[in-house]
Amino acid sequence: ITWSILYILFLYISYALIQGAYNTTLKYGQEHSLKERSFFELDSQFSIPEKNPLFAWIITNFTRAQENYIVQRLQYINSVTCITWIRASLDNTESTTKNYKTPHLVEFVPAEKGCKADVNSPAAKAANRWAKVYVSPECINFRSIVHQIGHAMGFGHEHQRIDRDCYIKIDPKLEFHPLLNKVNAIDISFPYDLYSSMHYRRSDYIKYAGEGERDVVFIGRYDDTLSGLDIAKIEYRYCGAKHFCDRRAGSCLPKDKNGCSFKP
Template identity: 30%
Template sequence: IYTTVFILIICFTSVLQKPLNSTDAWEQMKIQKAIKLFHIVSCVRFVPRTNQKDYVKFVWSKNECHSVLGQVGGAQDIALSDDCLYKPGYRGAVVHEMMHALGFIHEHQRLDRDCYVIVTGYGKSLHNLIQIAGTDSRFPYDFNSIMHYRQRDYLKGIYGEILGTQDIALSD
């Protein structure tokens, strides 16, 4: 049996420039740890950029962590705030944004999500909770995906919420 392993190479650079006298060595180390985790669990490799035209760039954001969905060409920001970098489980937050840059949507934005979770409130209209047409439901719904928000990720009553699993009777 032959197994072919394909490795996708993504070039990156990191420019976490905060205002005033802030140093970013600690943040750089945290990004490196997240990249190392990503390498352990996937065949995608983020390598330092030399002169590549298309690459992702880790940048500091004052307010939030975010990334454009999929490759846009040229420099593509993965914005990381202190909230992402200094909370427990920060590697998961960084990897989550790296996955967006690769084109992955939130698991709870699948068209079939209502079969698995309950999303309440007017928060359904928020860009992070709305369902996305054309999403692939050929794969099992992954409650443990790093791309799946947990109930605590949205403030109850303000943005709507993800309430947890649907009770699905598989047999009578």
């Protein structure tokens, strides 16, 4: 009887260990893969500037669940950056934003399919025009809301940087597609960020340039969050924080003959 009990106990412990390892791997792969791999996190020694830049948003005609998810993503950005997103309306914008010199106005609009956003600009802000973010159910299911909010904050695609060929491979048949071609206006002073919320995910037409040299399983983000470099860019653009390269000596290397300054 004693041996039977010990054998059953052994089987139970073995099963628990295997199941625990499986659940941990599954959880890591599905929920925290890029958060864990995001190796550029801001140093705690650099304090976040006072919250001042304001983005006022309105949202209408979404289901309760859809609206809740969008608001949750806005609140997340408030919690990790110097930006303040607040709810407004078309008739109370002036009173809501009166304490801010240059509020940014963003309207979330339902769409039948896909995701699209106006890249916010000083001209739109000066004209007091609401930038539009078009959100469909598949956009929410694809966890792409933070990406669209990034456009509304004025950021372009990371994979459209003019130095992107140093780090990724684009299918030659698609390299001149308007969402994949190189754009001179996108800032390349920061290290290239494979894990940026503004980077398209790895696919048949976007791959890591050093495929086979290094195990890069993920490109882009899958959990609708910001990378450390995304946060650094927001703080630098809107809140007067020091440039990432001025804080992290050695992280921003001189450009080589091919114009590649950093290999992620």
